[in-house]
Amino acid sequence: MFEKFTEKAIDVVKSAQIHAIEFNHEKIYPEHLLLSLLNDTNSLIVKTFSIHKLKIDDLKKDIEELLNKRAVVKPVEFVVFSDSSKDIFNRTLEIARVLGNSYVKPEHIFLAIWECPKLELTAVLEEKGIDVDKMKAMFYNVLSANKPKKIKHPEVIEKRRRNDKTDSIISLIESSDSSKIFDRAIAKLSTSNYEILGSEQIMQSILEDTESELSKTLSEFGINAEIFAAKLQEVSSRQAEFGDKQIIFTPNALKILMTALDIVREEGNASILPEHIILGILKSKKGIAYNILKELNVNEYLLEEKILQPIEKQKNETLFIMRLAKQEARRIGNSVVGSELILLGIVLEANSVAAEVLRDLGVIVKDAREVIEELIGTNDEYGSSEITFSQRAKLILEDAWNIAKAQNKKKTTADDLLIAICNQPDSVAMKALSKLGVDALEIRQGLKNRLEGFRI
Numbered sequence: 001m002f003e004k005f006t007e008k009a010i011d012v013v014k015s016a017q018i019h020a021i022e023f024n025h026e027k028i029y030p031e032h033l034l035l036s037l038l039n040d041t042n043s044l045i046v047k048t049f050s051i052h053k054l055k056i057d058d059l060k061k062d063i064e065e066l067l068n069k070r071a072v073v074k075p076v077e078f079v080v081f082s083d084s085s086k087d088i089f090n091r092t093l094e095i096a097r098v099l100g101n102s103y104v105k106p107e108h109i110f111l112a113i114w115e116c117p118k119l120e121l122t123a124v125l126e127e128k129g130i131d132v133d134k135m136k137a138m139f140y141n142v143l144s145a146n147k148p149k150k151i152k153h154p155e156v157i158e159k160r161r162r163n164d165k166t167d168s169i170i171s172l173i174e175s176s177d178s179s180k181i182f183d184r185a186i187a188k189l190s191t192s193n194y195e196i197l198g199s200e201q202i203m204q205s206i207l208e209d210t211e212s213e214l215s216k217t218l219s220e221f222g223i224n225a226e227i228f229a230a231k232l233q234e235v236s237s238r239q240a241e242f243g244d245k246q247i248i249f250t251p252n253a254l255k256i257l258m259t260a261l262d263i264v265r266e267e268g269n270a271s272i273l274p275e276h277i278i279l280g281i282l283k284s285k286k287g288i289a290y291n292i293l294k295e296l297n298v299n300e301y302l303l304e305e306k307i308l309q310p311i312e313k314q315k316n317e318t319l320f321i322m323r324l325a326k327q328e329a330r331r332i333g334n335s336v337v338g339s340e341l342i343l344l345g346i347v348l349e350a351n352s353v354a355a356e357v358l359r360d361l362g363v364i365v366k367d368a369r370e371v372i373e374e375l376i377g378t379n380d381e382y383g384s385s386e387i388t389f390s391q392r393a394k395l396i397l398e399d400a401w402n403i404a405k406a407q408n409k410k411k412t413t414a415d416d417l418l419i420a421i422c423n424q425p426d427s428v429a430m431k432a433l434s435k436l437g438v439d440a441l442e443i444r445q446g447l448k449n450r451l452e453g454f455r456i
Contacts, residue, residue: 004093005104006366012036012106020079024072027082030113031063031121037110038063045110048139052130062124084119088112099143102332102378103370107143111136153336153376155390155428181205181274198250199281199289200232206274214274217306221298231292252287256280265397266389267311268318268412275307317352318400318412321345326387328369332378338390339429340372342397343421352414357446361438371435375428392427396420415447 002010013028015036020028037045038056046056081089091112092104101108114122114136122132184205185197207225209215218224249257260280264272281289282300293300311319325337325345346354347368389397397412399420404412421429422440430440 002089004096004102006106006370007364008367009092009104009106009109012109015039016085017079019067023067023070024074025067025070025079027080028085029067029070029082030084030088030116030119031067033085033088033109034113034121035060035063035067037106040106044107044139044142048135052135054125054128054130063121066120066124084116088116091115099140100378101370102373103366105370107139111139111143153334153338153390153428155336155338155392180209181277184208196250197253199253199256199284199287200235200292202253202256202277203281203289203292204228204232206277209274212274213310214278214307217303218278220306221303222296223293223298227296228292231295232288235288235292250287252284256284256287256289259283262394262397265394265401265412266319266322268316268322269410271410275311278307279304316411317349317414318417321349321414321417324348329387332373332376334376334378335386336388336390337393338376339392339396339421339424339427340376340432342393342417343429343432344368344372346414346418349414353447353450354414354418357415357418357443357450358438360446361442363433363436363438367436368432371432372428375432375435392424396424396427396429399423415451418443418447 002013005013012033013036016028016032019032019035020026023032025032037043038060040046041056049056049059088109089112092108095108095111096102096104099108113119114132125132125135181202182197182205185201204225207215207218207223207228210225215224256277257280260272260276263276263279263283269276281287281293282304284290321342322337322345325341328341328344328348329335329337344365346352347358347363347365349355350359396417397420400412400416403416403419409416421427422443424430425440433439433443
């Protein structure tokens with residue numbers, strides 16, 4: 001019944017249970033719930049009564065008088081919900097839906113209470129000159145004004161940051177997992193009339209490692225060094241590799257390598273593998289290497305799945321968090337993973353050091369989802385389009401990757417992601433944390449306490 005209740009709404013129910021026990025009642029009645037709702041002096045509910053010049057202490061006394069009229073049993077060890085309370089909880093879900101909220105808040109409980117038939121408290125309020133129907137209408141209007149809207153993700157419109165591609169590529173080439181590939185690829189330039197490395201030399205170099213699992217996988221799809229070389233001989237022009245400028249790599253090869261680097265960061269690996277480069281070629285859909293694969297009638301989807309299978313079987317914290325972030329994007333009908341959904345992915349993963357730190361600071365799934373949906377809005381339909389990353393999310397992945405590499409880690413972890421989020425004070429993720437009452441300093445200190453000897 002309470003799967004869709006926020007933590008604050010659940011606290012209201014728990015408090016009502018306590019009130020029922022204090023009054024020696026076997027059941028929880030609407031009055032117990034209303035009494036619990038009045039505990040938060042800063043809530044919209046209390047402010048609504050204040051607008052009507054009704055003192056909360058006087059209202060509490062009226063509620064207590066009504067509760068004292070109910071039958072009591074001593075001692076009370078266990079309480080259940082009355083039929084009227086059950087009706088209220090069922091009604092809250094419909095009210096939340098109408099108001100465009102995915103989860104039940106205390107305000108929804110408040111509105112549902114006044115829809116109970118023959119509620120004695122209604123008569124009490126009317127005696128004090130309060131029109132309950134008008135009060136409900138005003139409350140609906142206030143909550144409707146805060147209804148999540150379908151909006152474009154705020155991080156999508158950010159300008160793309162100019163990456164230092166040279167540093168990234170140098171780091172990629174010097175990686176122990178990929179250096180041999182590029183050594184062979186560069187050596188091939190001496191036997192050709194070219195001075196600029198293209199995707200075809202990189203592909204040839206990968207295929208020459210016949211003992212690797214990747215080469216065996218490619219061979220299953222009819223791709224080997226001999227077949228690729230034969231096809232390459234048929235290519236009379238390198239026009240497919242060039243754009244408007246020439247650098248150490250052809251523009252297309254550079255794009256492929258940067259795409260591969262993005263894949264590496266998304267998966268949480270600290271070094272690039274030949275598999276990532278092949279995935280980069282498949283995603284680029286351009287260049288000589290890709291054109292040859294097309295001529296060989298390679299099923300791109302099946303090849304990509306085959307390459308990803310062993311990678312995804314690895315127990316990788318970041319990869320799991322990214323999957324959860326994408327699931328959340330689809331759940332709210334969004335095709336963009338922003339910084340806030342990476343944060344939510346960390347919370348949902350639950351077992352990492354970062355998740356423990358957030359939990360210690362009171363960040364839980366239900367409240368995080370509620371705040372995030374208020375910030376970025378929701379769509380009614382389950383998202384089905386291809387999921388992309390906002391520029392800010394990509395920056396966070398890049399920063400986390402650099403943090404991991406600086407510590408000689410083999411993989412990016414959730415704490416690296418959380419530190420990277422803290423490094424982006426203007427991100428939607430940090431705005432969500434601020435609304436949840438958490439700041440970057442608390443997070444950094446929490447991580448520092450748990451990660452002994454780690455310098456944040």
